[in-house]
Amino acid sequence: MNGADRTPYPQRKLGVGLVVLLWLLRLYVVLAVPLVVYAFIKALNQM
Amino acid sequence: MADTVRAPGFTLAPDREEELRARDRARVEAARSQHRPLWLFFLLAGPGILVMLGENDGPSMLSYATTGATYGIGFFVPFILLTFFMAYVVQEMTVRLGIATQRGHAELIFERFGSFWGYFAMLDLTIGNVLTLITEFIAIRAGAAYFGIPAPVAVAAGVVVVVAAVGFRRYFTWERAAMALAAFNLLFVPAALLAHPHWNSVADALLTWGPLQGGVTAGFVTLLLANVGATVTPWMIFFQQSAVVDKGMTRADLPQGRFDTALGAVVAAVAAIATLVASAPLLAHHVNASAFSGGADFASALRPLIGGPGASLFALGMIEAGVVAAMAISASSAYAVGEVLRARHSFNASFASARPFYLMVGLSVSIAAAVVLIPHAPLLALTIAVNIIATMLMAPALLFLLLLANDRAIMGPLANGIKSNLLGGAIVIAIALMGAAFGAITVMPGLVPK
Numbered sequence: 001m002n003g004a005d006r007t008p009y010p011q012r013k014l015g016v017g018l019v020v021l022l023w024l025l026r027l028y029v030v031l032a033v034p035l036v037v038y039a040f041i042k043a044l045n046q047m
Numbered sequence: 048m049a050d051t052v053r054a055p056g057f058t059l060a061p062d063r064e065e066e067l068r069a070r071d072r073a074r075v076e077a078a079r080s081q082h083r084p085l086w087l088f089f090l091l092a093g094p095g096i097l098v099m100l101g102e103n104d105g106p107s108m109l110s111y112a113t114t115g116a117t118y119g120i121g122f123f124v125p126f127i128l129l130t131f132f133m134a135y136v137v138q139e140m141t142v143r144l145g146i147a148t149q150r151g152h153a154e155l156i157f158e159r160f161g162s163f164w165g166y167f168a169m170l171d172l173t174i175g176n177v178l179t180l181i182t183e184f185i186a187i188r189a190g191a192a193y194f195g196i197p198a199p200v201a202v203a204a205g206v207v208v209v210v211a212a213v214g215f216r217r218y219f220t221w222e223r224a225a226m227a228l229a230a231f232n233l234l235f236v237p238a239a240l241l242a243h244p245h246w247n248s249v250a251d252a253l254l255t256w257g258p259l260q261g262g263v264t265a266g267f268v269t270l271l272l273a274n275v276g277a278t279v280t281p282w283m284i285f286f287q288q289s290a291v292v293d294k295g296m297t298r299a300d301l302p303q304g305r306f307d308t309a310l311g312a313v314v315a316a317v318a319a320i321a322t323l324v325a326s327a328p329l330l331a332h333h334v335n336a337s338a339f340s341g342g343a344d345f346a347s348a349l350r351p352l353i354g355g356p357g358a359s360l361f362a363l364g365m366i367e368a369g370v371v372a373a374m375a376i377s378a379s380s381a382y383a384v385g386e387v388l389r390a391r392h393s394f395n396a397s398f399a400s401a402r403p404f405y406l407m408v409g410l411s412v413s414i415a416a417a418v419v420l421i422p423h424a425p426l427l428a429l430t431i432a433v434n435i436i437a438t439m440l441m442a443p444a445l446l447f448l449l450l451l452a453n454d455r456a457i458m459g460p461l462a463n464g465i466k467s468n469l470l471g472g473a474i475v476i477a478i479a480l481m482g483a484a485f486g487a488i489t490v491m492p493g494l495v496p497k
Contacts, residue, residue, distance in 0.1 A: 006150070009158040009457055018450070022164070025443055028479070029167070032439050035486050039432050039439075040178070 063216075067395040068295040071219055079299070091303035092310070093222040094290035097375055098138055098283045099131070099311030100229035100318070104372030105186020106179065106430035107277030108235070108322050108365060112345050114270050115326030116334065120249055123274065124320055125256040130278035131316040133477075135309055136470045137445065140452045140463065141284050142304040145291030147461040152288040154386035156447055159454060168447060169387060175281045175440045176380045180415035182430045183369040183376065188419055190365030193346040193358070201366075202416045209373050209412045213405060218293050218394035225374045231367035232318045234360045239321035241357030242328050242349075249324065265488050269435065272485050275478065276437035277319070281444040282379040289382035293393050298461070318364075325361060328352040373412055381407035435485060442479040449475060 014022070071090070078087040114123050141152065148155060153172070157165030184202050191201030212224045287308075296304055326345060334348050346365070350358035378394075384407045385392020391401035398405055449471045452463040463471065 009148075009150075009155070011161050012159040012454065012456070014160075021446070022160075025446060028442060028482075031486065032442075032482060035482075036174070036436050036439050039435055039485075040429075042432070 062400075064391065064393045064396040064400070067217060067219075068293075068393075072295050072297075075300070088303050088306065091294075091296065091300050092307040093226060094287045094294060094296075095138065095142070095304065095306075095308030096311035096314070097222065097225050097229060097290070097371075098287040099134065099308070099315040100232045101225075101286070101372045101375030102134070102278060102280060102283055103232050103315045103318050103368055104179070104183055104376075105189075105365060105369040106182040106273075106433045107319070108368045109186065109345070109430045110270065110273040110277045111319050111322040112326040114274060115323035116329035116345075117266070117270065119327045119330045120244070120324055121252050122256070123270075123323055124249060124252040126271075126274060127278075127319050127323065128253075128316055130275055131312045131319070133275075133474050134278045134283070134315075135312040136467070136474060137279055137448065138283060138287050138308045138312075139305055140448055140467065140471065141288040142291055142296075142301065142308060143458070143461045144448075144451055145288040146296050146298055146301055146304065147458045149292050150288075151292055151382050151386040151392070152285045152448075152451075153383040154389075155288075155451055155457070157387060159451065159457070160447070164447070165387065168444070169383060171440050171443055172281050172285055172383055173380070175437055176376050176411065177415070178433045178436060179280070179282065180373060180376050180380075180411055181418050182433045183373040184412075184416050184419035185430060186365045186369030187373075189344075190346070190362045190369065193362035193365075198420060202419055205370055205373060206412050206416050208370055209377060210409055212374055213394065213408050216394065216397060218290075221374075221378075221394045222290075222294070225371055228367060228374075229371045232364065232371070233314070233321075234364040234367065235318045235321040235325060238349075238353065238357045238360040238364065239324040241360070242325045242353045244324045244327065268481075268484055268488055272435045272438045272481050275481060276433075276435055276441070279441055279445075279474075279478070280437040281440050282376050284444055284448055285383050286375055286379035289379065289386070289392070293382070293395070301461075322364075325349065325353065325357070373415070377408045377411045380411050381405070438478060439482045439485065442475060442482055445471070445475045445478060 075087065075090050078090055111123075111127070144152070144155065150158070153165065153169060156168045184205055187205040188198045188201050191204075192198065208228075212221050215221060215224075291304060326349065329345075329348055329352070332352060346358040346362040349361055353361075381404045382392050384390075385401065385404040388403050390403045392404045393401060396404065449463070449468070452458065452471070453468065455462045
């Protein structure tokens, strides 16, 4: 069967630990995105 | 050639994609039933070798070259071996995920964690892929510049190769074309031999690995992160899992899938270390690599030290690194887009039935190629930055990989065991800490010496 025709898996039920982990991931992203943008702009401006 | 071989009693599936995949599977089953292990491995090899050699891409080889020119071989030869071991641990999980679920990574995140995290993972992948694809064309342009080939010609040729490989509309053909090109990654090995390295120093580096003399500096941390980003990146996870599914690999193929990944890691590590060794003479002759603008500068600077043939091999290797990675990265973007849109996403599908998939391949390489032709871009700084960004983006991608690989409802007996979780968890923590170290140095530049 090709990928487009498969029945999707049901969404996973998230426990408390997993929800906390995903919130920590959001925090990481909030901190990392400005750094990534900064690193890229700094690289662009090095010449 | 062997396309026409069919297993006894085998009937053709109703459409092109399924028919071609079924033909490939018939050859695999025939090889297995005839007890021809080498032929079986030849048929099943591909995703692992391609993902590892694909990651030895333009920015990666430039990172290794900059490392060799800045720090020599002492600390980083064992470190590179460690990063490829990390890459094997991560990529082996994607083989199991693909085989157990027969789904790509993007669609699994959407299905199991919902659309928020699905779009988040897509954004993670897209940012990394767009930036990395640009740097692949930088490598192609830089390598070609050494031979005096004008940038527009080199970049256009790169686009043609990527699009032409897709044009066969056949996964097996695409994979073999990419693997044939990827073999040229080993051009860095003769280049290293022409640098006449002191093998005692290489052996010594491997046997007596310790902290770098001179302590931790901002430049050291940057190159450390760049070397990690040169080995593990989000596109590798998405690509290998989707390729395993597109190839139609099953539970019985897991040992070959693992060996394919391990072999790819070993060959890629050899090429990476060779690049480091080939560039090490620049350190011995006090050449400042930080002033270079790309691969052509490395090749030109190496020419008086390792000779014209060695420098030419180095430049050719840069072109290969860019082309193969452009094929694999554009494929990972195309697979992910197809999975998210629930459209067909296979190199076996016809153009008409998988428009978003094929469009994504053409569009992504065309945009990257166009960006590279913008004059006066700081190419080397950009390529190092891309590897650092890849490391920063890797922590979330690894976390989802670990969560999915532990999801027994979809993985069944192929779910992660304790060993995989310990190693995978340690890698996530190490990469997150390196990202944090980079963040701390960026926010507080005075934290470590320059």
